[in-house]
């Protein structure tokens with residue numbers, strides 16, 4: 282690969298690219314880098330590179346001509362080397378956000394040219410004429426594009442074969458799989474009273490992998506819920522209960538599945554609410570009323586699953602990766618008593634491995650469900666809400682919404698954040 286940087290400060294860029302891992306890789310000809318001085322392509326006697334902006338305003342704007350001529354020179358050099366035309370990227374504060382996916386995309390090109398602005402920026406016409414894209418390295422403004430171009434060059438060049446000692450080196454790192462990396466530790470074992478998490482000293486690689494995976498998920502969920510939601514959508518993490526033939530769970534995705542989920546939610550809520558709700562409220566629990574609620578919950582981070590027996594949906598459950606909540610656990614009347622509710626609860630809990638103690642809520646009048654949850658390791662964890670007919674028009678009798686929390690059996694794997 283060849284990376285060219287078009288800049289007013291080529292020495293600055295070259296110094297960075299000559300140091301450390303990239304410098305050693307460049308010396309081994311694992312890639313080429315060339316830094317070009319824009320000033321060398323000016324046509325005026327003073328070698329001036331910028332001028333006042335049309336329309337007024339403060340600061341100066343880089344001329345189109347020297348940048349265009351410099352880019353033409355780079356294109357000619359690539360042609361002479363038998364390379365494809367370089368992919369030209371302008372670093373601008375208003376460009377598209379740069380991320381690891383873009384780094385991987387740029388790493389596929391044989392030649393990439395990075396153009397750095399300065400002062401107030403670059404005459405837009407040269408960007409329009411030559412630019413394949415504009416990227417920004419973050420929502421802040423730098424004095425020049427040099428640091429930004431080096432960020433791009435570094436993240437792209439480290440992906441070139443041979444630059445890092447092992448390919449696994451970058452495959453384990455933050456963003457590679459859409460998650461942030463787990464925390465790293467080195468010697469000594471105890472530093473200023475802080476011990477390395479014991480699991481890392483066991484030598485048990487399987488346990489360490491599990492711990493690291495869990496740490497990655499915890500970090501991503503807490504620091505970058507946006508990344509975590511994207512990751513959850515493509516990574517089913519479930520060790521499934523033993524389904525019978527013709528029995529399975531499907532993520533609610535299609536319009537038809539959302540409709541069926543709303544119907545099941547309505548049927549379930551009416552059944553659960555029957556002993557406590559007023560007739561008006563029970564009548565209002567329809568699929569039409571519940572569908573927008575489910576869609577809103579989905580936007581808030583919930584995923585819903587339908588249980589199918591021989592292609593007939595007869596149960597549903599929802600999980601929220603962000604909060605570790607399980608909800609909307611319903612089984613149709615005809616399918617009750619077959620253990621489907623227990624299997625769905627087990628399924629939902631295993632969908633949330635990053636939450637050691639997931640929670641759910643249940644009405645205190647739903648004694649059957651409470652007994653099932655207790656048998657499955659869920660314990661009361663307080664009262665979520667109190668419904669009093671004197672204050673709440675929708676309920677006919679006093680009831681409480683109880684919170685329950687899953688407590689793993691004591692011999693289960695103890696999560697790292699509990700250990701530390």
Ligand code: SAM
Pocket residue numbers: 372373374375396397398399400401402403416417418419420421422423424425426427429
């Ligand atoms: N007037 C420009 C604006 O408001 O968008 C800012 C110009 S900035 C002071 C000068 C140069 O720094 C830009 O032309 C660009 O090359 C570079 N630059 C500044 N912030 C950047 C960022 N977040 N990402 C990439 N390049 C940036």
